[in-house]
Amino acid sequence: MITHNRDLSIEFCSIRFPNPFLLSAAPPTDDLDMVRAAFEAGWGGAVLKTTSVETQPVDLVYPMMSALHFDGQRIMGLGNIDLISEHHIDVVEARARTLKTEYPDRVVAVSIMGSSKQQWQELVRRLEATGVDFVECSFSCPQGSMGEEPGAMLAQSADATERVAGWVKQAAARCPIVIKITPQVTDVVKVAQAVKRGGADAICAANTIPSLMGVDVDTFVPYPDVQGSSTYSGLSGPATKPITLRTLAEIAKNVDLPITATGGPVTWRDAVEMMLVGAGTVQFCTAVMHYGLDIIDDLQDGLAFYLDDKGFDRPGDIVGRALSRIVSHDKLPRDAKTVSSLIEERCVKCDLCYIACRDGGHQAIKIEAPDRLPKIDPDRCPGCRLCVTVCPADALTMVRKQETPDDAGARTPADNDRI
Amino acid sequence: MSNGQSDALGGLTDTQATLEASRCLMCEDPPCVAACPARVPVKHFIRALRFGCPRRAVNLIRQQNILAGVCGLACPVEELCVGACTGTDLATPVAIGKLQHYAAVTEIRSGREGLAGPGDGRRVAIIGAGPSGLAAAAELARRGHLPTVFEKDRRPGGICTYGAPADRVPQALLTGEIEYIKSLGVEIRTASPIDRNNTIDDLIADGYQAVYVGTGLQRAATPHVPGAELEGVVTWRQLLHRASAFSLGEGDKPTVASQVIVVGGGGVAVDAACTALELGADDVDVVCLEGPHEMPACRDEVDKAWQTGVRFHTRSMPIEVTGANGKVTGLNAIRIRWAEPGRFIPSNADPIEGTEYWLPGATVVFAVGAAPATELADALPGVDVDVTGRIIADVDTGATSRSGVYAGGDAVSGGGTTIVKAIAEGKRAGEAIDAHLRGMTG
Numbered sequence A: 001m002i003t004h005n006r007d008l009s010i011e012f013c014s015i016r017f018p019n020p021f022l023l024s025a026a027p028p029t030d031d032l033d034m035v036r037a038a039f040e041a042g043w044g045g046a047v048l049k050t051t052s053v054e055t056q057p058v059d060l061v062y063p064m065m066s067a068l069h070f071d072g073q074r075i076m077g078l079g080n081i082d083l084i085s086e087h088h089i090d091v092v093e094a095r096a097r098t099l100k101t102e103y104p105d106r107v108v109a110v111s112i113m114g115s116s117k118q119q120w121q122e123l124v125r126r127l128e129a130t131g132v133d134f135v136e137c138s139f140s141c142p143q144g145s146m147g148e149e150p151g152a153m154l155a156q157s158a159d160a161t162e163r164v165a166g167w168v169k170q171a172a173a174r175c176p177i178v179i180k181i182t183p184q185v186t187d188v189v190k191v192a193q194a195v196k197r198g199g200a201d202a203i204c205a206a207n208t209i210p211s212l213m214g215v216d217v218d219t220f221v222p223y224p225d226v227q228g229s230s231t232y233s234g235l236s237g238p239a240t241k242p243i244t245l246r247t248l249a250e251i252a253k254n255v256d257l258p259i260t261a262t263g264g265p266v267t268w269r270d271a272v273e274m275m276l277v278g279a280g281t282v283q284f285c286t287a288v289m290h291y292g293l294d295i296i297d298d299l300q301d302g303l304a305f306y307l308d309d310k311g312f313d314r315p316g317d318i319v320g321r322a323l324s325r326i327v328s329h330d331k332l333p334r335d336a337k338t339v340s341s342l343i344e345e346r347c348v349k350c351d352l353c354y355i356a357c358r359d360g361g362h363q364a365i366k367i368e369a370p371d372r373l374p375k376i377d378p379d380r381c382p383g384c385r386l387c388v389t390v391c392p393a394d395a396l397t398m399v400r401k402q403e404t405p406d407d408a409g410a411r412t413p414a415d416n417d418r419i
Numbered sequence B: 001m002s003n004g005q006s007d008a009l010g011g012l013t014d015t016q017a018t019l020e021a022s023r024c025l026m027c028e029d030p031p032c033v034a035a036c037p038a039r040v041p042v043k044h045f046i047r048a049l050r051f052g053c054p055r056r057a058v059n060l061i062r063q064q065n066i067l068a069g070v071c072g073l074a075c076p077v078e079e080l081c082v083g084a085c086t087g088t089d090l091a092t093p094v095a096i097g098k099l100q101h102y103a104a105v106t107e108i109r110s111g112r113e114g115l116a117g118p119g120d121g122r123r124v125a126i127i128g129a130g131p132s133g134l135a136a137a138a139e140l141a142r143r144g145h146l147p148t149v150f151e152k153d154r155r156p157g158g159i160c161t162y163g164a165p166a167d168r169v170p171q172a173l174l175t176g177e178i179e180y181i182k183s184l185g186v187e188i189r190t191a192s193p194i195d196r197n198n199t200i201d202d203l204i205a206d207g208y209q210a211v212y213v214g215t216g217l218q219r220a221a222t223p224h225v226p227g228a229e230l231e232g233v234v235t236w237r238q239l240l241h242r243a244s245a246f247s248l249g250e251g252d253k254p255t256v257a258s259q260v261i262v263v264g265g266g267g268v269a270v271d272a273a274c275t276a277l278e279l280g281a282d283d284v285d286v287v288c289l290e291g292p293h294e295m296p297a298c299r300d301e302v303d304k305a306w307q308t309g310v311r312f313h314t315r316s317m318p319i320e321v322t323g324a325n326g327k328v329t330g331l332n333a334i335r336i337r338w339a340e341p342g343r344f345i346p347s348n349a350d351p352i353e354g355t356e357y358w359l360p361g362a363t364v365v366f367a368v369g370a371a372p373a374t375e376l377a378d379a380l381p382g383v384d385v386d387v388t389g390r391i392i393a394d395v396d397t398g399a400t401s402r403s404g405v406y407a408g409g410d411a412v413s414g415g416g417t418t419i420v421k422a423i424a425e426g427k428r429a430g431e432a433i434d435a436h437l438r439g440m441t442g
């Protein structure tokens, strides 16, 4: 159930989305009833899981999932060795048609992958005829590609990206073409420029990150263990959010193309962050696989109340607002000095700041009898902010030298780092 | 700073709430929701907190329970949501009540107001501004109607204002929640009793198209023991109503003797015992039929009372209030066993010969139940009541024998229940009244 009554619609590539949140191409969109359930739940759109021509063999392996848990929290990251959908274009065409008929107000897109010019173009043409709103091209499946060099992803080559994007665009009479890239490149801007030169309409950034999820130290088999063997996984989920944000920012700052974000979002705040660095819409996968489809209610309410609180009219008004704040390291201001400062009534005396500063900082914190409160020596503290990040009680904050936490509270109400 | 919560609303800090919320397993079909009489969507409100949207959290709670913060503190959560938490099997249950209170006070601090629902605005009279009347009024306002609450006392809140101990239901919190209810478009008229001179016939003649009766219990029971008429015998209602009124700056401090005896084993008896201590009694003895593990009072409250020095005399029955010169001197009681195991009612109590004992005390408080005021029936022509004066109403809708008149809360149940249950009944009646009004033409 949503508890706001605000219009959250947004335009992206001239398509009207009832809200900026859609399901990415993944298991939640690999079944007609699951997508119906998603639309009933309130998702603005869905990209049906990557499909291919009928002759393309898809040889799945199970088990395919493993996860990065950290310190008692489950699924910081999810690893998968899934491939594209087992359902070929004939099945997906029919699904797209059905969904577009049943849910004309929702955005229905399909992800495709081909292994030749002829295949890419056939896929696009057949899908266009179904009435889909856009076609997303997977240039980044980490588990085997159909690009030029076997094993490499298409989007790891700027030339291949430009060429294939061109083929697809050439075949598309009406549909916007979105290219889904990988963050696993030396310079994502070069790839994004290639997408643009190829004539595509938007970019989807980015796909999962090639990873080795862990190793069973008893059996020496990495995860996931497929009868004694393993392989590299694609990493998704919250752990990847900072990589996504950086990828989005780099593209948005350098290439004039609409971006649909994927990689790591769970909450409305994650989505808003992605929009602030340039995403027009935000795709979700791992969060839905973990918590269920109804997180769309949390996302919609969260965004609506954020827009209320900030006084923005529409979701589109926030896109890109953080970009001008990202500068190269040499352009960062160096004049005003900040130091760590304690909010006494919050301190629980765990000494974690002391340990961190002693062994990873500048020995600026002392714990002394009788009150055992951390005392920060502003002359030793260069303001690295390590202590703020470790404090479990949100009891440390950065202040301009000579300021008290109360002055700083008035200036930056939520400075404390909850990450 | 928002994190160190030191105002009158109190509660968890942001950091504490974040940590606690992160322990919720967020299971499908959560048992905590099934265990809540008001069906607060616990999983979803905790997830909203966890995913950084307290405003959504409180909206979700208030849809089901308009006194979100009060109930977060005052609900016997161990017997309700917390008692059902799946997390218990893994570690310890999630502190659902504290999180609910946190969500509510976070929103109250924001000062944000509610919105009346769209609708054709039928006028509805609500009698009694206790939890159940307020819940019915809020539900009707949300559904676009114009509820007016008539309250005989000087302040709204019912037992939450005049009765429940102030540390359990802080006035700042209750006031904040009532302000929100008003902001939905609910009008509350205090010092406005509905009685034989101003009956529901008059209300309907004034243009009210439906009535909800949430008048609670005004007449505390006194057992038939000799000496009950002596000076120094009071009911829980007299004691607690006056104690609350005094703490609200209305009226004098009620006086109690240095030795006080409370008769009863429910939560009200325990509250009366603690209140007597707070009012200056040196010794408080509680005499009750039930054994220590049979008392209907919530375990936590009994433990707290015991720690503050209240003495419990369990499996005991009062025989006579003793007196001299018309004034109470103490209580004669006798130990009992249950004639039939497991049925904790007076008629099943079997006195054990030779176990009589006497407790000294110049104040005796009876906390053995209550009933609606006898005069209430005069104000409600056409509404059937049972022999004890309780209003007879449909369990699902609150509909009474008179069309367009609904009832709920303690006035129907006869007490021994909870705030949240009274709220659930008020809300359900609000829904039924809305359906009734929509079915009416003109």
Ligand SMILES: Cc1cc2nc3c(=O)[nH]c(=O)nc-3n(C[C@H](O)[C@H](O)[C@H](O)COP(=O)(O)OP(=O)(O)OC[C@H]3O[C@@H](n4cnc5c(N)ncnc54)[C@H](O)[C@@H]3O)c2cc1C
Residues within 6 Å of the ligand: B074, B075, B076, B127, B128, B129, B130, B131, B132, B133, B150, B151, B152, B153, B156, B157, B158, B159, B160, B163, B164, B165, B168, B192, B193, B194, B195, B214, B215, B216, B217, B218, B240, B267, B268, B271, B376, B379, B408, B409, B410, B411, B415, B416, B417, B418, B419, B420, B422
């Ligand atoms: C001492 C005590 C402590 C309690 N503690 C708890 C607790 O901690 N947690 C919990 O969940 N439950 C507790 N309860 C139970 C809970 O308070 C009640 O179940 C609940 O308040 C019932 O709500 P109600 O709206 O039906 O009645 P009430 O709260 O009694 O409200 C009825 C209202 O109607 C008004 N009224 C009556 N007659 C008229 C009239 N003729 N005209 C106009 N107005 C009228 C009254 O003045 C009153 O304001 C406690 C009860 C008592 C007695």
Ligand SMILES: Cc1cc2nc3c(=O)[nH]c(=O)nc-3n(C[C@H](O)[C@H](O)[C@H](O)COP(=O)(O)O)c2cc1C
Residues within 6 Å of the ligand: A024, A025, A026, A027, A049, A050, A078, A080, A082, A083, A084, A085, A111, A138, A141, A180, A206, A207, A208, A236, A237, A238, A240, A262, A263, A264, A265, A283, A284, A285, A286, A287
């Ligand atoms: C099991 C699984 C299968 C996926 N299959 C596809 C796919 O077929 N095509 C595709 O473009 N992306 C696929 N993805 C990637 C997701 O669409 C998404 O981009 C990625 O998981 C990052 O987003 P997240 O952190 O929200 O999960 C898959 C992801 C998972 C976890």
Ligand code: SF4
Residues within 6 Å of the ligand: none
């Ligand atoms: S998630 Fe469902 S499909 Fe996957 S292994 Fe478990 S039971 Fe089987």
